[in-house]
Amino acid sequence: MTSPRRPIRSSRRLVWDKVLTRELFVAYRLDGDQQARDELVEMYLNLAKYLASRFRNRGEPIDDLIQVATIGLIKAIDRFDIEREVEFTTYATPTIVGELKRYFRDKGWAVKVPRRLQELSFKVNQAVDALTQRLQRSPTVPEIGEYLGVTPDEVLEALETFEAYNFVSLETDRTNDGSESFSILEYVGKDDALMAVVDDREMLSAVLKDLTPQEQQVLYLRFFQGLTQTEIARQHGISQMQVSRLLRKTLRVLREHLVPEGVESR
């Protein structure tokens, strides 16, 4: 039995009260108190609104941005580990900013990529596979262009597009390569370069929640085992371009968590 919580006075909702925050998290996590969860959302809504306002000059209605930021806030509340010696705001900020950035990425890509380029991207992806098989090495851009009857410039544009465009079908691509149970946490030692960046395993654990086992494995093979993209692609039974795309996503997620104030590349 926990002692009854004190009611939140409306004036307190504007303040990020550390003691009250902890009480509410304990009530929500240990007792499953949904009202405590709602109160946490309400208490930190100002943080979500503030972060949403930083994206207000990008052509999206502020109400939509607040809604997206609130989803990020709820995710942060549900994922926050109360045993961690970290302020909730420190944990929640990159999660909320990440949600907002994802929103802009998905929206932007869906509108901007012409159909012609989408189709060419898929063709280039298939051509890379076929040529890698035939040549037993990674192909060059002129070789891909010749294979498809397009110019090297078109190939380069298609490569860029493939990576940038949020092809929904790829998100659900899952090969039977054993990566579903992979967790980078089991492989990363305290002296690894990644640990020097991330500081501690708890932070790494928080980052990894945003990566699938397959993404973690690709990250591990490229940056810790030094395998090339083509070698990883062969091992996983996916295309080199998919590996490239997965790698870029893992780096983006790392950046969103570790350097939330940094420049977001598009």
Next chain:
Amino acid sequence: MTDANRVVLVVPSRGEFARTVRMTAAELASRAEMDLDEIDDTRMAAEEAFIFAAGRAGGGDLTFTFLVEPGTIEMRVDVAAHPSPDSDEPDRDEKLTRLVLETVCDEFELIGTDGTCTLRLLKRSLKS
């Protein structure tokens, strides 16, 4: 790289110009006769260099200089504020940048220790 072709690109330090730098780097890597793996490494390196320098540019422009010859591409970008003078521990951004660049490039260095500095990267084709 005395016989290399020199290409200079000046871009605003805003996120949407990362694509310009990525695509230029990819085109030049292809021109240097690299294969797709190496082109992608070069692209990733260019993006990391852009993010790193843009975060320290204070809103100013970034100047990328590429030196290209068959089998090799060198990339330099001036960084307005040195991320971590010798006495300081590198910040997280620099550590992450190092982790990526040391994997995807053959050579990587920050030249200069006070005030401004230059990020220099070198990528070689395995065939060269």
